[in-house]
Amino acid sequence: MLERGLAAIRGTGHRVVNAIWRMGYASRFFFAVLTHSGMSFRRFYLTVKEIYFAGVLSLIIILVSGLFVGMVLGLQGYETLQKYGSESALGTLVALSLVRELGPVLAALLFASRAGSAITAEIGLMKATEQITAMEMMAVNPIARVVAPRFWGGVISMPLLAAMFSAMGVFGGYLVGVVMIGVDDGQFWSQMQSAVDFRRDVLNGVIKSGVFGVAVTAIALFEGYDAPPTAEGVSRATTRTVVTSSLAVLVLDFLLTAFMFRGI
Amino acid sequence: MERTTLDLWVGLFVVAGLAAVLVLAMKVGNLSTFNMSESYILQADFDNIGGLKARAPVKSAGVVVGRVTAITFDNATYRARVSMVIDKRYKFPKDTFGKILTAGLLGEQYLGLDPGGDEVMLKGGDKIAKTQSAVVLESLISSFMYNKAAEGDANAKKP
Amino acid sequence: MPSENLVEIRDLNFTYDVRPVLQGINMDIPRGKVVAIMGLSGCGKTTLLRLIGGQLKPSQGAAKVAGQTVHELDSDALYRMRRRMGMLFQFGALFTDISVFDNVAFQMREHTDLPESLIRDLVLLKLEAVGLRGAHDLMPAELSGGMARRVALARAIALDPMLIMYDEPFAGLDTISLGVIGNLIRHLNDALGATSIVVTHDIQESLKIVDYVYFMSEGRVIAQGTPAEIRAVDTGFVRQFVHGEIDGPMPFHYPGATYAADLALEAVHA
Numbered sequence: 001m002l003e004r005g006l007a008a009i010r011g012t013g014h015r016v017v018n019a020i021w022r023m024g025y026a027s028r029f030f031f032a033v034l035t036h037s038g039m040s041f042r043r044f045y046l047t048v049k050e051i052y053f054a055g056v057l058s059l060i061i062i063l064v065s066g067l068f069v070g071m072v073l074g075l076q077g078y079e080t081l082q083k084y085g086s087e088s089a090l091g092t093l094v095a096l097s098l099v100r101e102l103g104p105v106l107a108a109l110l111f112a113s114r115a116g117s118a119i120t121a122e123i124g125l126m127k128a129t130e131q132i133t134a135m136e137m138m139a140v141n142p143i144a145r146v147v148a149p150r151f152w153g154g155v156i157s158m159p160l161l162a163a164m165f166s167a168m169g170v171f172g173g174y175l176v177g178v179v180m181i182g183v184d185d186g187q188f189w190s191q192m193q194s195a196v197d198f199r200r201d202v203l204n205g206v207i208k209s210g211v212f213g214v215a216v217t218a219i220a221l222f223e224g225y226d227a228p229p230t231a232e233g234v235s236r237a238t239t240r241t242v243v244t245s246s247l248a249v250l251v252l253d254f255l256l257t258a259f260m261f262r263g264i
Numbered sequence: 265m266e267r268t269t270l271d272l273w274v275g276l277f278v279v280a281g282l283a284a285v286l287v288l289a290m291k292v293g294n295l296s297t298f299n300m301s302e303s304y305i306l307q308a309d310f311d312n313i314g315g316l317k318a319r320a321p322v323k324s325a326g327v328v329v330g331r332v333t334a335i336t337f338d339n340a341t342y343r344a345r346v347s348m349v350i351d352k353r354y355k356f357p358k359d360t361f362g363k364i365l366t367a368g369l370l371g372e373q374y375l376g377l378d379p380g381g382d383e384v385m386l387k388g389g390d391k392i393a394k395t396q397s398a399v400v401l402e403s404l405i406s407s408f409m410y411n412k413a414a415e416g417d418a419n420a421k422k423p
Numbered sequence: 424m425p426s427e428n429l430v431e432i433r434d435l436n437f438t439y440d441v442r443p444v445l446q447g448i449n450m451d452i453p454r455g456k457v458v459a460i461m462g463l464s465g466c467g468k469t470t471l472l473r474l475i476g477g478q479l480k481p482s483q484g485a486a487k488v489a490g491q492t493v494h495e496l497d498s499d500a501l502y503r504m505r506r507r508m509g510m511l512f513q514f515g516a517l518f519t520d521i522s523v524f525d526n527v528a529f530q531m532r533e534h535t536d537l538p539e540s541l542i543r544d545l546v547l548l549k550l551e552a553v554g555l556r557g558a559h560d561l562m563p564a565e566l567s568g569g570m571a572r573r574v575a576l577a578r579a580i581a582l583d584p585m586l587i588m589y590d591e592p593f594a595g596l597d598t599i600s601l602g603v604i605g606n607l608i609r610h611l612n613d614a615l616g617a618t619s620i621v622v623t624h625d626i627q628e629s630l631k632i633v634d635y636v637y638f639m640s641e642g643r644v645i646a647q648g649t650p651a652e653i654r655a656v657d658t659g660f661v662r663q664f665v666h667g668e669i670d671g672p673m674p675f676h677y678p679g680a681t682y683a684a685d686l687a688l689e690a691v692h693a
Contacts, residue, residue: 048271051278125519131516136478137478138506139503139506140530140533157277160278160282160285163281163288167284192292201293202285206285
């Protein structure tokens with residue numbers, strides 16, 4: 001009985017120590033990425049290549065999702081607003097929800113599952129096939145050569161993707177609200193413009209998506225770099241990337257929203 | 265992939281992304297309608313500002329001419345002091361009337377300016393002398409009820 | 424001035440967590456020679472290579488390469504030393520996202536400012552040495568196992584290293600590729616004037632090409648000698664290993680309780 005109790009306590013202790021150790025390891029990894037970022041900018045082509053893989057290849061899913069989310073917002077928003085006779089506020093509703101929340105958050109979630117998982121799988125496989133070790137033995141630092149360009153590629157891509165998502169969503173809302181349902185064109189835009197503030201809404205949305213970009217890319221890179229070098233290890237790490245970075249995006253979103261709009 | 269093709273795609277991607285930010289700023293947001301750099305500051309004291317908030321629009325004849333920058337409480341007069349920036353293109357006479365209005369029945373509150381007829385124009389740092397407080401719905405309702413009740417009493421007293 | 428031995432390993436111990444992997448290893452790798460380190464899977468051969476390459480730090484003792492103690496170098500000096508080492512990994516470890524040409528050119532582009540035209544000549548030269556000049560614009564995924572190994576070899580010798588390390592160069596190859604790689608190891612070593620360490624468990628192939636053999640078992644060197652001496656050994660583990668006998672000092676059965684005990688026969692008798 002005592003034995004089992006002790007074992008349980010030891011197990012808990014072991015897990016806590018492990019978790020703290022991993023967090024420390026992750027922070028050191030993140031710090032190493034930042035300090036080895038020189039090459040990503042000196043040889044900017046390395047980063048450009050990663051912008052292509054993280055950003056350009058995520059473009060289709062981002063644009064299509066943005067359009068449909070905007071169209072759904074248009075439909076649902078109209079249904080609700082017309083009950084109060086204020087369907088002219090449809091533009092405001094669509095634009096504010098997209099620019100403040102849905103654009104950055106949904107784009108980041110899509111980015112995590114499209115680009116984040118790809119980054120983890122790629123780095124994990126490079127590790128499993130000893131490409132990372134081989135690079136070290138060739139006197140090339142893999143953090144500088146492989147990890148940092150991917151980090152900056154992701155960080156640069158994310159805000160651009162989020163902005164395109166929001167713009168596409170507003171267009172979708174316009175299509176449904178104005179073109180299909182027939183809300184007044186002028187009211188749609190003018191109400192939107194008087195309600196959406198550049199600094200408070202648009203810029204904050206861009207800042208949010210930048211933070212999400214840092215979080216998602218850093219998590220994806222760390223999971224890949226930390227993955228056990230086996231097929232199973234890589235596939236697990238890929239799943240963990242999507243789960244962890246999605247949760248991180250949602251929690252960060254709450255914190256940032258509280259900070260930006262409530263001024264805690 | 266060829267390096268030139270890759271550069272082209274990434275270039276297009278970045279341009280499209282920046283264009284999206286620009287669209288959000290100009291078409292969706294209000295960056296194009298009001299430029300803060302060319303402006304002057306006015307102040308106005310109110311007995312009650314209701315639900316007016318910083319960054320609320322300042323309108324004249326329905327056109328946005330400025331924005332509320334700060335709201336403070338003046339402990340000497342026990343009144344609310346509202347600071348606002350006004351676009352330099354718009355000038356208002358000294359006897360302009362400032363009131364707090366509501367967009368629609370339940371909409372956002374904004375500050376309305378009714379120009380008077382004075383020859384002298386307001387300069388930066390001036391104070392708008394004549395103001396009208398916000399209509400507070402609760403006091404409106406309670407005074408309405410009070411009137412009704414008084415009416416009821418009067419009716420009851422009649423034979 | 425240069426000592427006769429390029430690599431000297433003195434009293435090297437390495438412990439992973441609490442498990443001793445290497446215990447008291449002493450080795451000398453003379454310049455210009457091809458030396459094989461042999462032993463069963465998991466006897467610590469690859470760990471030894473990593474210690475020489477500076478990827479692991481010894482728990483005790485030291486590995487010296489060209490007179491410098493590897494684990495005492497700071498990271499800049501270690502990287503400078505690694506530029507003069509080539510390593511062939513077990514499955515090639517080619518960079519899968521770039522072509523054969525770019526793989527071989529990788530180190531030249533990272534470490535030198537050579538013009539692209541010169542890099543092209545050098546890369547084709549290296550690929551010619553392994554007989555794959557015609558394959559320079561293929562992707563690694565399009566290569567067979569033996570070809571990938573040869574490309575990796577061309578990449579390992581890209582900067583004309585003084586020391587080439589081979590981690591299981593023969594693993595998973597057909598007999599023809601086996602002979603090709605074996606010959607390449609010998610010829611490239613002699614042509615480049617390099618020194619080679621071949622870690623392998625392929626006894627027959629490596630005995631043909633190497634100058635000297637170290638035998639390892641359970642983290643210790645248990646025998647050493649020229650190939651002829653090794654073939655002549657007629658006792659114990661070396662004989663079992665060289666001739667591929669099923670049972671011997673290395674038992675066929677994993678240690679455990681007696682068969683009878685596991686089948687609970689003894690309980691019945693009791």
